[in-house]
Amino acid sequence: MDRPQARTGSPAVTPAARGDVAVIGGGMVGLASALQLQRRGRTVTLIDPGDPLGRASYGNAGVISRGSIFPVAGPGLISKLPGYGLGRSVAVRVNYRSLPRMAGWVRHFLAACNEASWLAAAEALDPLVRTALDHHMALADELGTRHHYRQTGFLRLYRQSGSLASAKRERSVLARFGIEAEPLDAAGIAALEPGLADRYAEGLHFTQSASVDDPGAIVAALYAAFTASAGHIAAHVTDIRPTNDDVELTIGGETHRFAQVVVAAGVHSASLARALGDRIPLVGERGYHRLAPWTGNARLTRPIYDVSGGFVASPMAGGARILSGVELALPDAPADESQIATVLADAARSLPVDADAAGPVWMGSRPSTPDSLPVIGFSRASRSVVYAFGHGHIGFANGPATGLAVAALLAGETPDFPIKPFSPQRF
The missing domain is CATH 3.50.50.60 (FAD/NAD(P)-binding domain)
Structure with missing residues (x-):
């Protein structure tokens, strides 16, 4: 041997x-x-x-998000599960052959879909998340990688007016922890990111977040x-x-x-x-991405999350990394590229990128607990x-x-x- x-x-x-x-x-x-x-x-x-x-750690969006203190399981999620299970949301896909082996995870996940667990998770995560950027900057100074970092924040974007009302409870909790989430109207979004198409009515700017142009x-x-x-x-x-x-x-x-x-x-x-x-x-929340080159001179200056489109677009060296939502699957399950194909085509309507010239599909599994x-x-x-x-x-x-x-x-x-x-x- x-x-x-x-x-x-x-x-x-x-x-x-x-x-x-x-x-x-x-x-x-x-x-x-x-x-x-x-x-x-x-x-x-x-x-x-x-x-x-x-x-x-290579294929992610490269976002160091001050606002990432909330679990996936939440008090309003149960009503959405039938739609996710039937594949009606581009943000979530389920590999049904993997489900029997994920039964324990699913059971704990459903038990965490309540207000008390949601708030307890935020309380637990905040002390960890609040120092993330400081620790990254300390390492960047030692390793000589500071030039990869941008402290321009992160945008969550909504296509329909009135969407911010649904985030009222979340924003109140964020404020309690000192996390800035500035509301934006269409004009405010355009002022920050003039390269975006006119598809977004409202948004939140997480000003304390940062990102990198090359996680790898x-x-x-x-x-x-x-x-x-x-x-x-x-x-x-x-x-x-x-x-x-x-x-x-x-x-x-x-x-x-x-x-x-x-x-x-x-x-x-x-x-x-x-x-x-x-x-x-533990399950793998699979994610897929493709790097689409810029067209013309327009660029994004910070990552965006399109809530309706179910994708994240993060400016990287050579273009915009378009990232799909979640695919619940075991690590050895066959890849399903339909989700990234759908969101890439949609993202090209919002961003100054050439979807036809996008690079190969990358796939990775986020190790995720039910809470x-x-x-x-x-x-x-x-x-x-x-x-x-x-x-x-x-x-x-x-x-x-x-x-x-x-x-x-x-x-x-x-x-x-x-x-x-x-x-x-x-x-």
Whole structure:
């Protein structure tokens, strides 16, 4: 059997050798955790099999949203579920063959569709989300990536007049947390984004939000900073077993032992947690995108979310990244490109882009819990294993803060934000 090899320039890890810390997962959360542990003097090995371009941390909208404190499950969602199930909303697709294996997740999701859970999730997420931009800027200064960031805010756009009334409750909660969401009429939208077609009657400008023009470049810079003096095993972890003194990982059929382990493997984290006795409902909220080149001289200056169209458009290097809504599916389910095809054609009516010249379809799975709260904390099986996954739509934005929390936990310290609501044992 072939032995997993460390990449060139990285220290090799031999079977049955006892290492210091292993981080399973090379997305934003895993890399940020690995880097923060490394800066505390730990010897860290990254274990990740995949292509970085295939991860949700690469293919997202690149938005660091101050307003992302609300769960997907909410008090008004139950009435919309029949339409979602029948495919009447372009924003949500369901892979029916995946549903039987998602039954546990669906049950917890439906239980969270109420006012009390919605408000509790906002209370829990705000301390994490409010520092996201500060942590990104600190890393950007260290990594030399500040030029990728734009602090121009984020727009949520409505095509029908009177739509803002439906967001009244949300806006009152946002205001309670000091989150700015400035209302806009059609003239205000045009003043901010003159390149948009005249399709939008109202909107909200989240002025404290920021975005990046190349999420993959941020992830690549983190990876380069970490691997300059650390190992990377390009393989799958197929089993995890805590012992009295350490944690054993099966990697490529061979046993490796580590003093501590971080599980940050995105949608694949639930199977590792299950091996440790933690049954955590997790599904992949699939997203698709295509990069459409600009036409003429018009541009977007900030990301937009078209509520009726069910798409996000984010200005990136080379054009606008058009992102679809959600497809609930298991990671191994076949791709369904119908959703991105529909929203790209619609987005081309709003944006100065050439849909016919758009790049290839990208697909990735956001690791999502039914209550939209990440899983951050110790496994029930061992305090040598920390979980850091399930961030859903906010993993890219909140990866740096989560990495700091992981490093604090493994050092026996208290993280900077409350993690009790994110406990792996809450389900």
